[in-house]
Amino acid sequence: MKVSLLFSLSLLTTALAIPFHALELEPRGNPAKVSGAPDPVPTLNPVGKSHSSVLVHPWIPASAIKNSSRSPCPLLNTLANHGYLDRSGRRLKKSDFETGLVQGINLELTFAAALTDNAFFKLADNYGFNPEDPRANLDLEQLNVPNETEHDQSMTRKDVIQGDTLHQQPKMIAQVLGDSTPPSYPYLNTSSFGRTRLRRANESLAIGSRPLRPEEVASCNGEAALVVILLGETRRRNSESDDWLVKKERAGMWFSDERFPWGWKRSSVPITLGMMNEFAGRIVFWQNYWKGLDCGLGSGKGETLPLGKC
Template sequence: MSTHIWQKPGTHDKRSPCPALNVLANYGYLPRSGENITKSQLARGLQEGLNASSLLANFLAYDGFRKLGKLLDRTINLDDLNQHTKVEHDASLTRKDFYFGDNHTVNPELVDLLLKQNIDGKINEDSLSNFHWIRLNHSKEFNPTLLYNNPQKFLSAGESSLLLNFIGANTNLEIEIEKLEVFLKHEKFPEGWRKPDKAVGVGPVISSLRSFLKRYDQLEKGQKK
């Protein structure tokens, strides 16, 4: 019997603004408490839970510690990622901006708006790019402390790339809205979903990231016309 059974986080368990890491903790691929996670535990969780390649998993673990300024620390807690402008950022797909309060708990209304960007019942690169643009324009209008420069732009594109490459790996980089809703709102693996059949490597993630950045630029140019 698998030991990786979904459990709802306890009252004192730590969680992050990243749905994927929260899912991994909810299934025990990471410590369920969300505390005292080493780089090797983080990398192993990404490999075992999402079939990230060894290179990608270790890069993401290292880069996460680096962005948090904790390269010399042995461990992190998931809620360390709540710190504004380090890994967490404004114009998130599923979290409110820091200016509006809770920047780390999933906002169901934002998820619903994201799902409305579906194309034939699926979320793909176009859907995520369009919703990123909607979120960014909302933040520009209503968030007087908005911070959005190249680092945040790359983070946003990278997160969308990872989402499609991990959760949409077996379905041509598309995700059915019913499955994505479960993953984002309830931080569970959807029924019928399976982790990528082939290990997700650095190359496809970078290629997808570049494609997102290109789409962002196209949307920006279109808005300026």
């Protein structure tokens, strides 16, 4: 059975959504190959990674920058904390976002430009600027606009009806790190993020948040895919997305400190929409797989299985 995925990656905030196109993805691999399977340990020099970026752009937390501004998006905050965006996070023009995304993570230029344009057009009425004016600018915190450039069901932020949607929540980060099977497994992957996405969707609906629009669902899956692409490792050339593993220690630093882990290397090839579609498609596949088992996370038919058996 094919999985139809309308994918629009949110990079400028955890809510930015651009419906580029519908992509038909054929589920691949054995459903039995889940988190915790005996995959080979990744090498220290993962395939497709280039020079270390942490030495060139050291991490300085926002708390050390006077009057700094930060967004609901771990990526943008990380880029500011490493100086790919102005460390203040203020008065950032479209060209600043585009340059930061390209230089920071090697996002393909036209992809970065499209994402940036969309965010500025969405927020123009809120802040009274002309989105086509190259002088138009935003502070990072101004991206925290519900239903525009911020959405519910974030992996690390609360829903809007809960109050604070801007700051990461340590308890929620711990839950993401515990979504592997078994929870003691030291890696995250497309399978574990499928569990995370299913869990967050059900938690959100249970507290009374509205269902997400299709483009917002796609953004959620894109955000999870981004973590695997940026932080994941594999020693197999031409490997499939399910083969990529993210060390939990690295993911914890990314989510909690909003930093590139020490020794992190950006992709040596531009990150494209097609690459994001592939990883997001597998996360959708695993989300549906876990929902079918129920596993205490979803509303599948039949008996709910203990988490340890999923």
